[in-house]
Amino acid sequence: MLAMQYRGPYRVRATHKPEPRIEHPNDAIVRVTRSCICGSDLHLYHGLVPDTRVGHTFGHEFVGVVEEVGPSVQSLKKGDHVLVPFNIFCGSCFFCQKELYSNCHNVNPEATAIGGIYGYSHSTGGYDGGQAEFVRVPMADVGPHKIPDDLSMDDAVLLTDACPTGYQAAEMGEVAEGDTVVVFGAGPVGLFAAKSAWLMGAGRVIVVDHLEYRLEFARKFAQCETVNLKEVDDMAIHLKKMTDWLGADVCIDAVGAEAVGSMLQQLTGRYMKLQAGAATVLHWAINSARKGGTVSIVGVYGPTGNMVPIGNALNKGLTLRMNQAAVKRHLPRLIEHIQAGRLKPSAIITHRFELEDVADAYHIFSSKLDNCIKPVMIP
Numbered sequence: 001m002l003a004m005q006y007r008g009p010y011r012v013r014a015t016h017k018p019e020p021r022i023e024h025p026n027d028a029i030v031r032v033t034r035s036c037i038c039g040s041d042l043h044l045y046h047g048l049v050p051d052t053r054v055g056h057t058f059g060h061e062f063v064g065v066v067e068e069v070g071p072s073v074q075s076l077k078k079g080d081h082v083l084v085p086f087n088i089f090c091g092s093c094f095f096c097q098k099e100l101y102s103n104c105h106n107v108n109p110e111a112t113a114i115g116g117i118y119g120y121s122h123s124t125g126g127y128d129g130g131q132a133e134f135v136r137v138p139m140a141d142v143g144p145h146k147i148p149d150d151l152s153m154d155d156a157v158l159l160t161d162a163c164p165t166g167y168q169a170a171e172m173g174e175v176a177e178g179d180t181v182v183v184f185g186a187g188p189v190g191l192f193a194a195k196s197a198w199l200m201g202a203g204r205v206i207v208v209d210h211l212e213y214r215l216e217f218a219r220k221f222a223q224c225e226t227v228n229l230k231e232v233d234d235m236a237i238h239l240k241k242m243t244d245w246l247g248a249d250v251c252i253d254a255v256g257a258e259a260v261g262s263m264l265q266q267l268t269g270r271y272m273k274l275q276a277g278a279a280t281v282l283h284w285a286i287n288s289a290r291k292g293g294t295v296s297i298v299g300v301y302g303p304t305g306n307m308v309p310i311g312n313a314l315n316k317g318l319t320l321r322m323n324q325a326a327v328k329r330h331l332p333r334l335i336e337h338i339q340a341g342r343l344k345p346s347a348i349i350t351h352r353f354e355l356e357d358v359a360d361a362y363h364i365f366s367s368k369l370d371n372c373i374k375p376v377m378i379p
């Protein structure tokens with residue numbers, strides 16, 4: 001079959017690989033019909049994730065049709081259309097019972113913090129991902145969700161990660177009626193965090209990025225105010241001014257490691273004084289949240305050291321929340337919002353590629369070329 005393959009930092013290609021087979025009685029094989037590239041894939045692509053092995057196939061945002069099921073799979077059959085959450089989880093351990101599916105204890109037990117993720121290096125279990133014609137889906141009775149007839153494949157594929165992650169960011173922020181919410185990052189996750197903040201009753205939503213085309217998109221997609229960080233000298237002061245010096249009730253980090261990368265790249269640039277010595281977004285989020293406010297982190301950080309201003313967080317009495325999204329927990333509510341016309345996840349898809357053009361897709365998404373927001377590949 002055709003599949004994306006990692007060759008080394010900034011090098012991916014489409015290649016032929018053996019088709020996956022049922023390895024355990026509870027596996028299914030899914031024929032992929034849509035597969036996105038995520039901001040998290042860029043951390044792999046940039047070589048920031050430990051134990052990313054040459055030959056690995058990425059892809060944790062995919063939907064498809066069940067091709068085959070193992071003998072113990074009860075809830076799926078050949079021909080079912082499914083969306084598959086990016087987490088691989090058992091559904092019955094201590095953590096899964098608390099709906100902390102991204103922290104499953106039984107999948108990837110060698111790792112102390114994280115459960116399994118499709119196509120996300122051997123540090124999350126080494127499972128091949130869905131940027132391929134076929135993918136093996138372990139624990140097939142637990143993760144996959146049958147796609148309702150009235151849900152498009154394009155909307156469904158965004159429910160495997162970006163949309164529920166943005167939703168969870170707002171949920172962890174405990175956004176309440178009338179709250180001012182600042183979202184750092186106008187990528188797919190930040191866009192859905194902004195949209196979710198409104199759905200939870202926010203009174204004001206402000207999105208921060210340095211890419212004007214993404215901020216323009218955010219204004220249309222999420223009817224938010226925007227701040228271009230290139231135009232601001234001191235982010236915390238700027239956001240405080242915007243909020244009558246109180247600060248934001250909720251600050252969301254939907255950037256992650258990229259801010260550390262951009263810090264290094266820009267050390268000689270004009271944001272040096274803002275960025276040197278701190279993981280920019282965490283710093284800005286903590287310093288621009290109001291006293292007693294909440295900072296919600298879904299941006300992904302690698303092992304790079306981040307200097308977090310934890311003393312300020314303590315003095316302000318902030319609540320810090322963070323996690324990988326527990327996708328499955330959010331699906332019923334998000335599907336309801338889509339069916340009621342309050343949410344259209346597929347509106348953020350800007351680019352479509354054939355799987356064989358995967359190298360171009362990564363290059364364009366990573367370099368933010370051609371006003372790219374979310375690329376989807378169609379095997």
Ligand code: NAD
Nearest residue numbers: 039040165185187188189209254255256298299300324325
């Ligand atoms: P993306 O790369 O498309 O978007 C990131 C955005 O951040 C870009 O628009 C970029 O211009 C902007 N940015 C960079 N530096 C910034 C700064 N200093 N201040 C403000 N904005 C800045 O990625 P995405 O798909 O939207 O994902 C965003 C983050 O969420 C990534 O770190 C990704 O790994 C993470 N993520 C987490 C989960 C989870 O479960 N916790 C799931 C999916 C993605």
Ligand code: ZN
Nearest residue numbers: 038040061161
């Ligand atoms: Zn993702």
